[in-house]
Amino acid sequence: MAVDTGLFIAITLVYLVAVISLGYLGYRRTKGEDDYLVAGRRVHPVVLALSYGATFISTSAIIGFGGVAAQLGMGMIWLTVLNIGLGILIAFVVFGKRTRRIGSQLRAVTFPDLMGKCYGSPFMQYTAGLVIVVGMPLYTAAILIGGAQFITSTLQVPYTTSLIAFAAIVALYVVLGGLLAVMYTDALQGGIMFVGMTILLVLTYVQLGGVIEANTALAAMSDLVPQALAAGGMTGWASMPAFGSPIWLTMVTTLVLGVGIGVLAQPQLVVRFMTVRDSRALNRAVLVGGPFILMMTGVAFTVGALTNVYFYRTRGVIALAAATDGNVDTIIPNFINASMPDLFIVIFMLALLAAAMSTLSSLFHVMGTSLGFDMVRRTGSGGASMRRIQAATVVMIVASIILAFIMPGSIIARATAMFMGLCASAFLPAYAHAMYSNRPSLYAAKMSLVAGAAAWFLWTAFVHIKESAALGISAFLFGVPAVLPAPWQDVDPLVIALPLSALVLLVGWALDRRRGSAEGPAGAA
């Protein structure tokens, strides 16, 4: 490590004291379920924007996807386009305002609760909760792995110790302080991330001779693309992969569309729309959210690609060759440790730590509330209580830690894309229908949710070869890693499952209207 460990530990301790203090503030202000679950519906717009952005952007975006940009190039900027256009503008303006208003009218306190109340259906609440409880630990474990890898490489702490300590600190304020503690700490962490990423962009371009020179140098490296990547369609780090090639399909369908669209139906983000008192707060949050996301993913993808120029100039190798054990998740940390001044390394380290903690805290909270509020209550164990939700949160945290020890180390970006794809496929059509239909059809929503989740799983397990080969179900049942040939093997499950889910919803809605007898009551809109 380039930076003095003592300095980093001292600054980290100051940061942790600040985080714990904000967590304690959230704990003191939490008087009941509304505070614990939706932060009392009185959150300041800047806190909302920073919390939303910091939850949205994790180590996955900075380390994982930055590493992918180092490997595949600047084409990842299209994910930033979707992150801002869909993840902020459309999410807040089109979905956020409706979600806030309907959530407030129905007194919904979680995403599954919102779905259940919009459709007047315990099934919708329970099933949405089930998808979260089953699917979110995968994403959570990826965030844990990213954070622990970073702490291990920075402080030379054993990986197991890093992972458990990291989870325990976040768990402390999430379990005790609920969403108020999560959002207060998110705001601090978001601020640190913004500062860190801004400095990273500036220093990277300064070090490489300026914007034009650095980008030109990167474009000139196209003949250094490894043979295996060139055969997959990669043309360089400052150009898009060949249209329709396996790498193009992976970049566009899995990374850009999978994550870009998937963010619209992320339960941990949707619940934040219900934490403000009026639409004015959402309007103001858009002002902060757009630049924040630009400075997160835009910088990560740009700097990620440019690490090739740095490593080529300093070591004569491309970024992929500079990765530790070939793991692309190590490229950004290696670049920062090798290239940046000591003081800024500390800031970047804090920014990365903050990114991991902010996302992790939100995931812990959503998993705990889904299990403790949406699922356990529905099994007839009595009224909701904070103590039960807190216990459920601890259970989900432990499950995620166990999963983190089982999952491979280079899973961060893929696990993120998988979870976002699952959420979009299962929830997005039914969520949009609930928000924009005067009489949302429960029948159509049920069909859409089941069809979307099932199609996503089947395509993941039997067709999309990067997952199907790893899972081994297809090989076990059919003797082949994927049951369909290329190019289908490179098409992300989202691209199949989301349109299918939307189509099933439309067909179900039409059938329901024809029957003239919707199963659920009139909608909330």
Place this chain on the structure above:
Amino acid sequence: MFGIPDPAIWIGYLLALGFTLGCMGYGLLNWNNGVGEEEDGS
């Protein structure tokens, strides 16, 4: 543009910047809109 020869890349950068400005413009133009909904559902 910006030293990037492939239009598919620099158009992406322009769009990212454009959406960011769009977010900022929307927030500023609607700074005080929506305040009347404060007591919805309360």
